[in-house]
Amino acid sequence: MTTDTTLLPSTEQTLHFHAPRKAAAPSVEAHQQAWSVAEVQALLGLPLPELMHRAQTVHREHHDPTEMELATLLSIKTGGCPEDCGYCPQSVHHETGVEATKMMTPEAVREAVLGAKAAGASRFCMGAAWRAPNDRDLEKVEELVRVIKDEGLEACCTLGMLTGDQAQRLKGAGLDYYNHNLDTAPELYGDIITTRDYQDRLDTLGHVRGAGIHVCSGGIVGMGESRTGRAGLIAQLANLAPYPESVPINHLVKVPGTPLADEPDLDPLEFVRTVAVARITMPKAKVRLSAGRRQMGESTQVLCFLAGANSIFYGDKLLVTGNPDVEADQDLLTRVGMHTTRAHA
Numbered sequence: 001m002t003t004d005t006t007l008l009p010s011t012e013q014t015l016h017f018h019a020p021r022k023a024a025a026p027s028v029e030a031h032q033q034a035w036s037v038a039e040v041q042a043l044l045g046l047p048l049p050e051l052m053h054r055a056q057t058v059h060r061e062h063h064d065p066t067e068m069e070l071a072t073l074l075s076i077k078t079g080g081c082p083e084d085c086g087y088c089p090q091s092v093h094h095e096t097g098v099e100a101t102k103m104m105t106p107e108a109v110r111e112a113v114l115g116a117k118a119a120g121a122s123r124f125c126m127g128a129a130w131r132a133p134n135d136r137d138l139e140k141v142e143e144l145v146r147v148i149k150d151e152g153l154e155a156c157c158t159l160g161m162l163t164g165d166q167a168q169r170l171k172g173a174g175l176d177y178y179n180h181n182l183d184t185a186p187e188l189y190g191d192i193i194t195t196r197d198y199q200d201r202l203d204t205l206g207h208v209r210g211a212g213i214h215v216c217s218g219g220i221v222g223m224g225e226s227r228t229g230r231a232g233l234i235a236q237l238a239n240l241a242p243y244p245e246s247v248p249i250n251h252l253v254k255v256p257g258t259p260l261a262d263e264p265d266l267d268p269l270e271f272v273r274t275v276a277v278a279r280i281t282m283p284k285a286k287v288r289l290s291a292g293r294r295q296m297g298e299s300t301q302v303l304c305f306l307a308g309a310n311s312i313f314y315g316d317k318l319l320v321t322g323n324p325d326v327e328a329d330q331d332l333l334t335r336v337g338m339h340t341t342r343a344h345a
């Protein structure tokens with residue numbers, strides 16, 4: 001349970017709109033303790049001005065609110081995935097027209113890394129449509145990680161489930177982050193995916209942590225879940241000990257042919273609230289406004305930035321669906337007055 005009661009949204013506290021910064025902001029230690037789903041749900045239900053104020057207060061304590069991290073995503077092995085994730089265009093279980101490809105070569109990946117670096121990205125993330133890599137796949141990925149590190153960018157990848165040994169090998173190759181999302185609340189997981197379970201996800205996150213790789217883990221909003229469902233996801237992430245260094249909040253991209261293609265639209269403010277609560281409950285994390293930016297439009301994106309999102313995927317494509325183009329993002333960041341995180345080298 002959280003002991004810092006300044007976080008609990010009692011009626012009395014929601015009236016403290018002008019509470020002094022220190023009093024309103026919880027300590028980092030308080031956030032290392034468990035969050036109940038009810039506490040997270042109460043945050044999600046705060047009046048939006050109060051929620052935004054709290055999120056911005058926490059954000060400023062740990063980050064430069066004018067800084068944005070740019071991470072470029074590349075699908076190094078697309079489609080043909082045996083898993084049945086209901087949202088995903090790359091599953092063999094759904095007819096989406098996505099063709100399965102072979103894994104990209106180191107030369108092709110280097111070209112993409114150079115392009116991302118020239119465009120100003122500081123992190124490069126490689127995605128593969130696997131349930132889990134086999135050892136030969138992994139050897140090739142190790143080589144690709146070295147390509148990214150050679151060019152001085154942070155390296156991240158998302159390859160499905162890992163064993164402890166595989167995580168160690170990726171660490172040895174220089175991998176900085178591993179992305180593996182919890183995606184939704186535990187009680188909703190079986191409605192979306194049947195080919196693996198929540199514990200499989202948690203086990204992989206444990207192997208990643210154990211190898212000393214930074215954890216990138218988040219989820220998808222807009223899959224028909226209730227506010228309690230969103231609270232369940234955020235509570236799970238925030239209760240990981242320690243919570244992830246990077247938290248992607250994806251808005252469902254509805255792809256024709258997937259079981260979730262006709263999901264009703266979510267109120268954009270519910271998405272913004274989820275970002276704000278991720279920021280409050282995981283103060284030091286990079287909160288990444290991930291999939292769905294193109295569909296949500298600029299105003300919602302900017303509200304998410306103001307709610308504490310400080311990382312975006314940058315480049316015209318996500319894995320198989322579209323993302324705002326680089327010029328549009330540069331223009332948006334300039335108009336908002338934000339600068340980008342510099343690459344190490």
Ligand code: SAM
Binds near residue numbers: 087128181183253
């Ligand atoms: N196969 C690996 C796995 O599932 O861990 C890595 C790639 S998978 C495409 C990475 C993440 O992309 C998923 O966990 C999910 O959060 C996100 N994703 C996939 N399809 C999406 C969609 N249509 N809308 C939003 N996010 C999506």
Ligand code: DTB
Binds near residue numbers: 073127158219319321
């Ligand atoms: C994450 O959380 N979002 C990214 C990344 N991790 C790998 C993937 C988004 C995929 C969106 C749909 C697509 O293009 O396949």
Ligand code: SF4
Binds near residue numbers: 131160
């Ligand atoms: Fe496969 Fe990942 Fe898509 Fe699930 S989300 S179908 S594991 S590529």
